[in-house]
Amino acid sequence: MDYNQVTPGLFEGSITELDLDGMQLIRDRANQAMVKSGQSWDGAVTFSLPLAVKEHDFHCDGRAINVQSVLAASGNQLPDLRTPAEVDLLCVAVEKSLLETMLAQQQRDLRLDLDVVAGCFQLANFSCREELATLIDSVMDGEGPTLLAHAAIRAGIRDTVLLHLLDLIDSEEVTPLSSTARKRIVDRACEFALSHRDNPPSIMDLCNHVGASRRKLQYCFQETLGVNPVAYLRILRLNAVHRALLQADATMTVQDVAANWGFWHLSRFAAEYRQLFGERPSDTLSRVRRHCADFG
Known part of the structure; x- marks a missing residue:
């Protein structure tokens, strides 16, 4: 990438990069307006999304973009982009084959034909952007960087970012389903999740298994069970952590066990664990070790 400063003044900014399997995340923050050009790797699709910005006067290939949008482009044909001052920009590059496979598995009628021109998708789902x-x-500035050695966390971050991006650019409303059809989707999802108790699937796995978008799966769960599928899966993963702590050896720590099951926000994990099981995860581990010592 080449950066050229446009507005006068001392430059302050930062670039944070995270490489995942088949995905690259770049957080680009700058206090000055910039003109940016460059390319990603061949076979990638890139998405650029402002996480925070005071002004919306972006310019892409000579076009003014005055509404909050996601810019999608082919990795080897990135358009010139002029960004305003005080921007916090997220750039995501992902293997096109990974994206196309997921779209097919979830039966999404979304075409990203970006070989000739970049696509600009106006944001409709602001809560998803938040x-x-x-x-x-949490991943780049909080506890995340210390936990990225765990494959479950890397995969969880990648899948979550992908699902959020697709929800942002796919504005198609969920077609109302009959109660029978909704229950059939939920039953398939629950059966799949419960058959993998020792390796709880991600929300991406559930979506791919039942052939539905995250929005559609959430609609079916809420209407059928009155619970969010993410919350349902989190309970399964918390139970998996509980079982692992009950069987932990002397070398395991709570952070190791939690990270193995994809929990990267440790303080939130500890609070949810205590709410579900009535004790802190460290209490569970200490109790098990005391028991082992008593009968060792």
């Missing part, structure tokens, strides 16, 4: 911003904050 959820994505919170995720990036």
Whole structure:
């Protein structure tokens, strides 16, 4: 990437990069307006999304973009982009084959033909954008960097970012389903999740298994069980952590066990664990070790 400063003044900014399997995340913050050009790797699709910005006067290939949008482009044909001052920009590059496979598995009628021209998708789902911003904050600026050695966390971050991006650019409303059809989807999802108790699937796995978008799966769960599928899966993963702590050896720590099951926000994990099981995860581990010592 080449950066050229446009507005006068001392430059202050930062670039944070995270490489995942088949995905690259870049958080780009700058206090000055910039003109940016460059390219990603061949076979990638890139998405650029402002997480925070004071002004919306972006320019892409000579076009003014005055509304909050996601810019999608082919990795080897990135358009010139002029960004305003005081921008916090998230750039995501992902293997096109990974994206196309997921779209096919979830039966989404969404075409990203970006070989000739970049696509600009106006944001309709602002709550989803806020959820994505919170995720990036926790991963890049919080506890996340110390936990990225765990494959479950890397995969969880990648899948969550992908699902949020697709929800942002896919504005198609969920077609109302009959109660029978909704229950059939939920039953398939629950059966799949419960058959993998020792390796709880991600929300991406559930979506791919039942052939539905995250929005559609959430609609079916809420209407059928009155619970969010993410919350349902989190309970399964908390139970998996509980079982693992009950069987932990002397070398395991609570952070190791939690990270193995994809929990990267440790303080939130500890609070949810205590709410579900009535004790802190460290209490569970200490009790098990005392028991082992007594009968060792």
